[in-house]
Amino acid sequence: MSTTPTPTPTPHGSWTGRVREAAVSALPPEKLLPDGQPTYVASWIYVFGVASIASLVVIIASGSILSLKGPAWWHYTGVGQFFNSVHLWAVELFFFAMVVHLWGKYWMAAWRGGRTRVWVTGAITFLVAVPTALTGYVSQQNFDAQWIATQAKDGLNSVGVGAFFNVTNFGQMYSYHVLLLPLAVVGLVTAHVLLVRRHGVVPPFALESRPTGGPPEPAGEQPPPVGAVS
Amino acid sequence: MSPTTTVIGAVFNLNHPAHVVHWHFFQMSVSNVVVIGLMFLVFALAIALPFPGATRRRGGGS
C-alpha cells in the first residue's frame, strides 16, 4: 500500500506551483544532495571549496558573537579579544581557501561544459569579499581603522563612490559589514553552490587519444549519479 | 605611554613592528610572505598528495 500522499493538482497560473516545478526541475533532490560524485573527483584540491564555505561559517558565527555584544566589547574583555581573534583568523583562512580553490579551478578550466556562470559567481564572490573585509577593518574602532579609513577614502572618492559610501562614517560601515555585505556574500555563495550542483563538477580534459563520454552538448548537464552506494 | 593594548592569552606576541622583506622594489612583511608562501605550498601539496578512496572509486559504482 502506498503511503506517499497524492499531491493536489497545481491550479493553472499558480505562482507557487510554477516556482516549485521550476526549482524541482532544475535541481531534483538527488541532484541537490547527491551521495556520490564522479570517480574523477579524487584530489585534495577539491576540498578547498568546502573549506571556503567552512571558513565563512566560522566568520559568521564569531561575527555574530561580536555583534551580540556590540562593537566596543572586544576592546576591554579577554573573551571579546578571543572572539575578535577567531573572527580575524577565520577571515585569513577564508581568503586563503578561496585563493587555493580559485587556482585549482582555473587550472582545471572549470568553466567548461556550460559552467561559465559557476566561474562568474565565484569570481564575484571573491570581489565582494574584499569590501566586506574592508568594512570590517574600518569598523574596528582602533588605530588600524583610523589609518585604513583615512587612506581608503581617497581611492573611493576618486571614482565617486565616496559620495555615498563613506569609510570614515563608522555607523554606515558597521551596517554594511554586519548585514548588507555578508548577505551579499552568502547569496552569491548559495548561487555558486547551486550552480555547481546543477551542472556537476567539471569533467577532466579529454586527452587527445582518449574520447570523453558522450557527444558535446551546450548545456553540459549531467545525469543524476548512477551506481552510488548509499 | 604604549599605544598597544596588552594582548591577553597569546602564546606568541606579534605586537611589535613587522620585519620586512625587501626584494628589488617589492616590500612585504614577513608574515605576509609566509601566508603567500603557504598558499603556494598548500596548492602544490593538494595536487600532489594522493586522495583516499582509490579502491572504492576503481571497484565501486558498478
Add this chain to the structure above:
Amino acid sequence: MSRLSQALRGRDDTGPWTGAYAPYDLIKELCIAVGVIALLAVLLAVLFSSPDDKPSTIAQWSRQMPINFVTAAAKELDGTSPTAEYGPPYNHNGEGQHAAFLYPQKWLGVSHPINTANDFVIDPLQTVPNDPALQSAIAQYQAAPEKTQKAWGEAYAKPLEEYETALEEKKTPTNAVALSSTTGSVSVQASGAGPVPTLMGGLLSLAKSGGLDGSLLTSKQFFQTDYTKPLLFMSDGGLLAERAEGQHLLGEQWGMMNETGSYPGQVWLWLYTLWYQVEPFKSSENADILVMLVMGALSLAFICVPLIPGVRDLPRLIPIHRLIWREHYRAGGPPPAA
C-alpha cells in the same frame, strides 16, 4: 550553436559525464571542514591573538605634536589644508581626480559638506565659555572681509610652514616658531596676523583638554556615529602618518597589504598596491582613479576569464590538470557506468 556562442565558448568539447560514480558524502565533508576550520581558527587565536592598537585622539596629537597641530589648524583656517582643497565630496574647492574626460569625483558632487575654517576652527571655538579675549578675536575675524582673513592666515602660516620644511630637510629651524616648555603654548612671530594667533592658541587649549574631539563629533546632534570631521582633521596633521610609518603602513611601504604589528594583513590587495609603486601611477596626481580604473578592468577580466581567448586556453596548454586527474587518466579515461 550560434557563431557568437561558438566564439565566446572557444574550443570546448566538454560533454556530460557518462562514466561511473563513487560514494561521496557531501554533508559529512562539510561538517568535517567546519570542525577543522573552527579548530584551526581557535588555535591561531590562542597562539597569536589579534592586534588592537589604541586609536589616536586630537587631544593626544595636540599634546604630543603641538607645533604640527597648530600648523595644520592654521591651514584649516586659511583654506590651504588637504581637506580644505580636497574638492568633492567635502567641498567645491577642488575638482578632485580625473582620468582623461572622466571626472566621477566632481560628477558625484558634495555629499558631505565640510568648511574647514568654520567646522574645524570657528564653530568649536565658539563653544568655549568664559573667554572674552577669544570671543572678541572670533568676532574680529568673522567681521573682516575675506581678503583680510586670507592675509592674516597666510602671515601666520608662513613661519610654521618654513619650520616644518626645515624639519623635513633636517635643517635647523628658525626661532620664529617656539614651544614654551612651561605653558606648552606655541608662539609664532608673525606680523600682520591679526586675531589668528589668539584663535590658534584657543584651539590648541581646547584640543589638549579633549574638548575638540567631542566638539567635532557631536556638532550636529547628540548621537553620532560619523567620525569624518575628526578623522579628516587628524589626517591633515602628522600624528597618524608618523604612527603608520612605524608600522609599515604607508603607501610607499606597500602598507595597504599590511597589518599593525607583525600580523598577516590583507595579502589579497597585493596587485592593488603594486600599481602605486610604479610609474605612471607613482608620481601622478590622479593615481587613485587611475589605479581604480586599472583594477576595475582587471576585475572585469577576472570575472570574464571563460570568455577571453588565450587566458581560457592556458589551462589546456599548461597541463597541471594531468596531475589533478592522474588517477582518471591512468585508468584510461571514464570507466563504464553501471
